[in-house]
Amino acid sequence: MILAALRHIDARNMAPSALVALRPLTEEEHAQAVLTSGLVCIAQPGPLPESSPLFVGKSDGSDLPSNVLHVVFAGGWRAIPVPLKQRVLTIRPTTFLCWVAQEWRHPPTPRYILRAVRYRLMRTVIAPVVAFPRRAADITVALLAAAVTRALRPFLAGHNTTAANIYAAPRRRVGSAVGNFGNRLWDFRDAGVRIIRRLTSRDLESMVRRAAGKALPGTILAPVEPIEPAAVDWLLAQPGIAGVVLRSPVRSDLDVDARVGRWSDDGWALPHVACTAFVFGKWHRVPPRAISQAAEARLRAVYLAVGPVWLRVPRSAIMMAMTALRLWRRYVTRPGLPEFRAILADSAPPTGFVPGRVVIVSGNLAPGGAERQVANTLIGLQGCHLESVQLLCDFLTENHPNRYDFYRSSVAEAGIASREIERHYSEITPAADGLPASFVAGAHRLPGSLPTDIANLYREFRAIRPEVVHAFLDWSNVRAGIAALLAGVPRIVISGRNVNPSHFGLYQPYMDPAYATLLKSSRVVAVNNSVAGALDYCHWLGVNSRRISVLRNGVEFGQARRADPATIAEVRASLGVPAAGVLIGGIFRFSAEKRPVLWIEAAGRIAAALPLARFVLHGQGGLEAEMRAAAAVHGLADRLIFAGLTTNVLRAVSAMDVLLLCSFKEGTPNVVLEAQWVGTPVVATDAGGTREAVDEGRSGFIVDEPDAARIADQVLAVLSSPDRLSTARTAGPAFVEARFGMQRMIKETLAAYGLGEHPTGK
Numbered sequence: 219m220i221l222a223a224l225r226h227i228d229a230r231n232m233a234p235s236a237l238v239a240l241r242p243l244t245e246e247e248h249a250q251a252v253l254t255s256g257l258v259c260i261a262q263p264g265p266l267p268e269s270s271p272l273f274v275g276k277s278d279g280s281d282l283p284s285n286v287l288h289v290v291f292a293g294g295w296r297a298i299p300v301p302l303k304q305r306v307l308t309i310r311p312t313t314f315l316c317w318v319a320q321e322w323r324h325p326p327t328p329r330y331i332l333r334a335v336r337y338r339l340m341r342t343v344i345a346p347v348v349a350f351p352r353r354a355a356d357i358t359v360a361l362l363a364a365a366v367t368r369a370l371r372p373f374l375a376g377h378n379t380t381a382a383n384i385y386a387a388p389r390r391r392v393g394s395a396v397g398n399f400g401n402r403l404w405d406f407r408d409a410g411v412r413i414i415r416r417l418t419s420r421d422l423e424s425m426v427r428r429a430a431g432k433a434l435p436g437t438i439l440a441p442v443e444p445i446e447p448a449a450v451d452w453l454l455a456q457p458g459i460a461g462v463v464l465r466s467p468v469r470s471d472l473d474v475d476a477r478v479g480r481w482s483d484d485g486w487a488l489p490h491v492a493c494t495a496f497v498f499g500k501w502h503r504v505p506p507r508a509i510s511q512a513a514e515a516r517l518r519a520v521y522l523a524v525g526p527v528w529l530r531v532p533r534s535a536i537m538m539a540m541t542a543l544r545l546w547r548r549y550v551t552r553p554g555l556p557e558f559r560a561i562l563a564d565s566a567p568p569t570g571f572v573p574g575r576v577v578i579v580s581g582n583l584a585p586g587g588a589e590r591q592v593a594n595t596l597i598g599l600q601g602c603h604l605e606s607v608q609l610l611c612d613f614l615t616e617n618h619p620n621r622y623d624f625y626r627s628s629v630a631e632a633g634i635a636s637r638e639i640e641r642h643y644s645e646i647t648p649a650a651d652g653l654p655a656s657f658v659a660g661a662h663r664l665p666g667s668l669p670t671d672i673a674n675l676y677r678e679f680r681a682i683r684p685e686v687v688h689a690f691l692d693w694s695n696v697r698a699g700i701a702a703l704l705a706g707v708p709r710i711v712i713s714g715r716n717v718n719p720s721h722f723g724l725y726q727p728y729m730d731p732a733y734a735t736l737l738k739s740s741r742v743v744a745v746n747n748s749v750a751g752a753l754d755y756c757h758w759l760g761v762n763s764r765r766i767s768v769l770r771n772g773v774e775f776g777q778a779r780r781a782d783p784a785t786i787a788e789v790r791a792s793l794g795v796p797a798a799g800v801l802i803g804g805i806f807r808f809s810a811e812k813r814p815v816l817w818i819e820a821a822g823r824i825a826a827a828l829p830l831a832r833f834v835l836h837g838q839g840g841l842e843a844e845m846r847a848a849a850a851v852h853g854l855a856d857r858l859i860f861a862g863l864t865t866n867v868l869r870a871v872s873a874m875d876v877l878l879l880c881s882f883k884e885g886t887p888n889v890v891l892e893a894q895w896v897g898t899p900v901v902a903t904d905a906g907g908t909r910e911a912v913d914e915g916r917s918g919f920i921v922d923e924p925d926a927a928r929i930a931d932q933v934l935a936v937l938s939s940p941d942r943l944s945t946a947r948t949a950g951p952a953f954v955e956a957r958f959g960m961q962r963m964i965k966e967t968l969a970a971y972g973l974g975e976h977p978t979g980k
Contacts, residue, residue, distance in 0.1 A: 219292050219293060219317065220237070220239055220243060220247045220292045221246075221247060221250060222292075223237055223290050223292040223322070224237065224247070224250050224251055224254045224257070226290065226315070226322050227254055227255075227256060227257055227288070227290055228253075228254045228255055228256070228840065231255065231256060231840060232256050232287070232288035232290070232313060233255065233256025233257075233258075233287070233288075234256055234257075234258040234259075234285060234286050234287060234288070234613075235256050235257050235258065235259075235286060235287070235288035235289070235290060235313075236257075236258065236259035236260070236261065236275070236279075236282050236283065236286040236288070236289050236290070237251065237257060237259070237260050237261070237290050237292060238261040238262075238277075238279040238282075238289065238290070238291045238292065238302055239260065239261065239262040239277070239292045239293075240262075240263075240277065240292070240293055240297065241262065241263065242262050242263055242264045243260065243262060243266075248266065248267065248270065251272060252270065252271065252272065252619055253619055255619070255620065255839075255840050256288075257272065258272065258273060258283070258286065258613070258615075259272060259273040259274070259275055259282060259283055259286060260272050260273070260274055260275070261274070261275035261276055261277055261278070261279045261281075261282060261302075262274065262277055263277040269617075271615055271616070271617045271618040271619070276301075277299075278299040278300075278301040278302055279291075279299060279301060279302030279305050279306075280299075280301035280302065280304070280305050281305075282302075282305050282306075282309060283309075283641070283644075284308075284309045284641065284643070284644045284645065284667045284670040284671075285612065285641075285667045285670070285671060286309070286311055286667070287311050287312045287313065287666055287667065288311055288312060288313040288314075288315075289302075289306060289311045289313065289314045289315070290313075290315045290316070290322070291314075291315070291316040291317075292317075293316060293317060294316065294317050294318070295316045295317070295318050295325040295326060298316060298325060308644075308645045309644075309645070309666070309667055309670070310665060310666050310667075311666055311667075312665075312666055312726075436460050436491050436492055436493025436494055436518075437458055437459055437460055437493070437494050437496065438459070438460055438461040438462060438463060438479070438488070438489055438491070438492045438494070438495050438496070439453055439459060439461075439462050439463070439495075439496050439498075440462070440463035440479075440481075440486065440495050440496065440497045440498075441462075441463075441464075441465070441498060441499050442465065442481070442497065442498070442499030442503045442504060443465060443499045443503070444464075444465045445464070445465075450462060450464065450478075454477060460477065460489070460491040460492070460493075461476075461477035461478065461479065461489035461491050461492060462477065462478055462479070462489075463478075463479035463480065463481060463486050463487075463488065463489070463495070464478060464479070464480060464481065465481045465503075475851075476489060476490060476491070476815070476819050476926070477489050477491065479492070481503075481505070482505070485505050485507035485508050485510075485511045486505070486508050486511060487810065488511070488512075488515050488517075490816055490819070490924055490925065490926065492515060492517060493517060493518050494517060494518050494519055494520075494521070495512065495517055495519075495520045495521070496520075496521045496523070497520060497521065497522050497523070498522070498523035499523075509536055510720070510721075512536055513536045513537055517536075518532075519531060519532045520536065557660055557663050557664070557731070558700065558731055558732055558735035559735060560656060560659075560660045561654075561656050561657045561659075561660040561661065561664075561700075561704075562656065562657075562700070562703055562704060562735070563654075563656035564654035564655050564656035564657070564704075565654065565656075565703050565704050565705075565706060566654070566680075566704065566705055566706030567706050568706045568707065568708040568741065569706065570683055570706070571683050571684060571685045571706075571707065571708055572605055572606075572683050572684065572685060573605060573685055574604045574605030574606075574685060574973070575604070575605045575606050575682065575683065575684045575685050575686070576599065576604055576606070576607045576608075576684060576685070576686045576687075576688065576971065577607075577608055577609075577610060577678075577679070577682055577684040577686070577687050577688070578592060578595065578596060578607070578608070578609050578610070578687075578688045578689075578690070579609075579610050579611075579639075579675070579687060579688070579689045579690070579694045579697075579698040580592045580609065580610075580611050580689070580690045580691065580694055581611065581612045581613065581690075581691060581693050581694055582611050582612060582613040582614060582620075582622040582623075583609075583611060583614065583622060583623055583624055583625040583626050583629070583636070584620055584621050584622050584624055585621050585624040585625075585807075585838075585863055586807060587715070587771075587885070587886075587887060587888040587889070588690055588691055588715040588716075588885070589624070589625055590625060590888055591690070591715070591747070591771050591772070591888070592609070592625070592690050593625040593628055593629050594771075594772055594773065594774065594960065594963070595688070595772070595963075595964075595967060596609060596629050596632065596634045597628070597629065597632040597634070597774075598772065598774070598960055598961075598963065598964040598967070599964065599967070599968075600632045600633060600634060602964065602968065604973075605685075607634060608634065608635045608636065608637075608682075609629065609634060609635070609636035609637075610636075610637065610638075610639050610675075610678060611636065611637070611638055611639065612638065612639060612671075612693075612694075613638065614626060614636065614637065614638050621838075621863070624863075639674050639675060639678060640674060640677070640678065641670075641674055642673075642674055642677050643670045643673040643674055643677070644670060645670060646658060646661035646662070646669045646670060646673055650673070652677060652680075653673055653676065654676075654704055657669075657672070657673070657676075657704060661673070664728065665726070665728060668696075668697070668728065671697045672697050672700050672701045672704070673701075675697055675698055675701035675702075676701040676704050676705050678701075679701060679702055679705035679707055680705050684707060685707070685708055685709060685971075685973075686707070686708075686709045686710075686711065686971045686972075686973070687699075687702040687707045687709075687710050687711070688711040688713065688967075688971070689710075689711070689712050689713060690713045690715065691713070691714075691715055692714070692719045692724070692725075692729060693724070695712040695713070695714070695733070695736075696728070696729060696732040696733070696736075698710075698712075699712050699732070699736045699742060700732065700735075700736070703736070703739060703741065703742075707741070708741060708972075709741060709743065709971055709972050710736075710739075710741055710742045710743065711742075711743045711744075711745060711970050711971065712733075712736060712742060712743070712744050712745075713745050713746070713747075713769070714744070714745070714746040714747070714751055714752070714755055714766070714885070715746075715747055715751070715885040715886075716751055716883060716884065716885035716906060717750065717751050717754040717755070717883050717885070717906050718751075718754050718755045718757075718758040718759075720758060721883050722811065722883070730758075730759070733755075733759055734759055734761075737759065737761055737765055743767075743970050743972075744765060744766040744767070745766065745767050745768070745769040745970055746766055746767075746768060746769070746885070747768070747769060747770055747771050747885045747886040747907065748768065748770070748885055748886050748906060748907025748910050748911070749768055749907070749910060750906045750907045750909075750910065751885050751886075751906055751907050752766040752767065752768050754906075767970075769963070769966050769967065769970060770886060770910075770957065770958055770962075770963065770966075771886045771888060771891065771958055771963065772958060772959065772960040772961075772962065772963020772964065773888065773891050773892070773895070773954065773958050773959075773960060774959075774960035775868065775892075775895055778868050779895075779896065779951075780868075780872045780896040780897050780898075780947075781868065781869050781872035781873065781896070785869065785872070785873075786872055786873045789869065789870070789872075789873035790873050793832060793834050793859055793861070793873070794832060794859070795832045796830045796832075798830055799828075799830035799831060799832055800828060800830065800831050800832070800875040800876075800937055801831075801832050801833070801834060801873060801874050801875050802821060802824060802831060802832075802833050802834075802874065802875065802876050802877075802878055802933060803833065803834045803835070803836070803870070803871065803873075803874040803876075803877055803878070804817055804834075804835050804836070804837070804877065804878050804879060804880075805835075805836040805837060805864070805867060805870065805871070805877070805889045806837050806879065806881070806887075806889065807837055807838070807839045808837050808838060808839025808840065808841045808842050808845060809839045809840065809841060810841065810882070811881060811882045811883050812879075812880065812881050812882070813880040813881060813882050813903070813924065814835075814839075814841055814844075814845045814848075814880075815841075815844065815845065815848050816880045816903075816924060816926060816929070817835075817878060817879075817880045818845060818848045818849050818852055818854065818858070819848070819852060819926040820878065820880065820926040820929040820930045820933070821833045821849075821852070821854055821858065821878070821930075822852030822853055822854055822926075823926055823927060823929075823930035824930045824933055824934060825852075825853060825854060825857055826853070827930070827934055828934070828937070831857070832857055832858075832859075833854060833857055833858040833859070834858070834859045834861050834870075834874070835858065835859070835860050835861065836861050836862065836863065836864045836867075836870055837862075837863065838862065838863055842860065845860075846860070867889065867892050868892055868895070868896055871889070871892055871893040871896055871898045872896045872898065874893070874898050875898070875899075875937060875943075876898070876899055876900070876901055876933050876936055876937060877889065877890070877893040877898050877899070877900045877901070878900075878901050878902070878929070878933060879900065879901075879902040879903070879908070880902070880903050880924065880929065881902070881903060881905040881906075881908065882903075882905055882924070883905055883906050884905040884906040884907055884908045884911075885906055885907050886907045886908075886910070886911050886958075887902075887907075887908055887911060890902065890908065890911045890912060890918065891911060891954050891958050893950070894912065894913065894917045894918065894946070894949075894950030894951070894953060894954050895950060895951050895954045896950070896951075897917075897946055897947035897948070897950050897951065898946065898950070899917055899918065899919065899936050899942060899943060899946040899950075900912055900917065900918040900919065901918075901919050901921065901929065901932050901933050901936060902918065902919075902920060902921070903920070903921050903923075903924050903929065904920050904921065904922050908920065911958075912953075913949050913950065913953035916945050916946065916949035916950075916953070917945070917946040917949045917950035917953055918950075919932050919935075919936060
């Protein structure tokens with residue numbers, strides 16, 4: 219059970235999460251827990267091993283940290299300890315799961331059951347019927363059975379409902395008046411599932427024929443319901459069908475098939491060939507975010523099956539729906555603007571601060587581009603004669619698999635103090651001391667750990683009394699921004715490092731009104747590291763484009779230049795690159811927004827054209843297993859090296875002939891700047907601020923469409939042109955120095971602080 223819970227946490231990327239176990243973990247389970255991405259706390263009887271990087275809590279879950287967003291109880295819902303239930307009600311996590319009816323689900327509390335029954339009955343009524351059984355009696359039985367089944371599914375799911383058992387049930391039992399109510403209830407359930415399944419299988423062929431008959435380029439089929447494994451091959455073999463989107467994995471070989479996408483709880487991952495999508499099945503199972511993802515993927519249209527016809531939803535309509543969704547989230551979804559304005563009613567006046575004292579707030583110092591800019595900013599400010607500069611983080615755990623303290627040593631070498639935020643408040647009650655009355659009164663309307671996070675930062679700011687608070691990334695921007703306004707900090711800088719958060723899985727509905735509230739204050743300065751990112755935030759929040767200014771990343775390489783030929787030869791030899799071969803590399807986090815499978819697919823095409831080409835990837839992340847499988851499919855098993863994290867990026871990119879980046883969304887990718895600094899040409903997809911980060915046509919080349927063939931062709935074109943390679947050697951460093959120099963970034967940062975070139979010094 220514990221291993222299954224850990225796999226579920228890892229598969230759903232639940233971070234930060236806590237696992238509650240009724241018994242101590244075995245050595246195998248603890249080893250798996252350490253490797254589980256996002257797990258920060260284990261509540262179990264007895265201590266964890268001394269070397270464990272995880273926080274240990276009481277076995278009843280009564281002391282779970284307030285900052286966890288997901289709680290998983292490794293047991294049945296009847297065994298949940300009462301203290302754990304009370305703690306969950308206090309910290310209000312986004313997700314609370316336990317083992318219910320052979321699945322990980324929310325505990326079936328009375329309130330939750332009533333909501334589920336109402337929802338299931340409603341969706342039974344509004345779900346579209348795409349085809350009808352021949353007999354009216356079958357319709358009546360199917361609807362009745364479906365309604366009863368869906369309403370009582372948490373209690374009935376333990377029954378054996380395999381396909382063989384369902385189809386073996388005699389049809390005449392449905393209307394019989396035999397025995398007791400329980401047997402009749404099971405009969406209704408079996409009949410309902412049998413008829414519903416028959417409808418799905420009977421209509422699949424006609425759906426495909428109708429979709430393929432339109433002969434649209436890049437046509438993909440997206441059945442909302444699971445289908446049989448054999449049907450997938452049949453779908454992909456149909457003329458005019460370029461790919462499919464599946465509800466769940468049906469075979470391991472399909473996990474790395476570029477023609478196969480996936481439905482998930484929060485959207486869908488579309489095949490790269492997708493231009494037009496045909497969705498059929500039960501509409502209520504289509505995640506709301508699929509609408510915005512369809513627009514982001516630039517689909518021409520989405521077709522929905524309505525009876526015997528396809529309803530076309532053009533891209534313009536999708537964009538309108540996205541706009542309506544943003545308005546709904548901004549003005550209807552709670553908490554909204556009134557809630558955040560109310561909690562700020564008793565904010566402290568901007569007095570009593572220490573001139574020249576700066577506090578920077580970040581989630582952690584993990585090996586990411588944004589975290590690297592946090593470190594660069596701290597190091598650059600240290601030489602500006604400020605009164606003091608310090609860093610506060612949510613997590614700086616040593617020896618954690620996610621390397622939360624990756625850049626901490628470089629910050630410490632510059633003499634910068636860094637520590638975790640003190641967690642003084644675990645809950646906000648009317649008796650909470652030291653907090654503004656308006657915040658205490660309205661804290662219960664804020665979701666999850668947001669109120670306690672704000673309260674803890676408020677306490678920090680009141681104690682430190684900074685003149686400037688500078689927050690990085692959306693999580694910290696919201697929390698530190700609201701806390702700093704409450705604490706009376708005179709200048710608050712919130713820094714976006716990408717396009718707006720609604721594009722990503724970490725987005726939370728409270729971010730819209732929180733940002734809108736922050737931007738109403740004249741003490742808040744909003745910056746972004748690219749023009750594309752700034753405009754995207756402005757469009758998302760509906761503010762003037764001048765409200766968010768551009769503060770580009772700063773990089774400082776000192777005397778470091780391209781590695782010498784001997785070092786390059788050593789690195790390439792260690793990677794098995796032949797003397798006459800070429801090396802194409804990538805340095806990025808192995809996550810969905812980086813599109814690692816597209817990277818590997820493009821690499822496979824390059825490998826087919828260049829037998830002596832070799833490939834290297836530096837990074838880590840939850841998609842590494844999928845990437846390795848994809849490498850095997852595309853013939854790269856012995857030509858692609860997963861080299862792990864690197865602490866010497868300049869040395870790594872110096873050894874590459876081309877740096878390849880295939881991201882879906884980016885702010886300003888630091889590795890692109892580092893590659894150009896050492897004269898390595900860059901080939902990248904058009905994503906956010908990437909185009910702004912290259913000297914296009916000289917040291918960098920942008921591929922407009924995320925197509926593996928086009929990406930491979932561009933890489934081959936660069937490698938086949940000695941002039942392009944030599945131009946990149948000289949143009950790249952000059953471009954980086956002029957646009958992304960460290961001194962320029964620090965000067966603009968001080969201007970954002972309102973301290974100018976001569977801040978108050980010691």
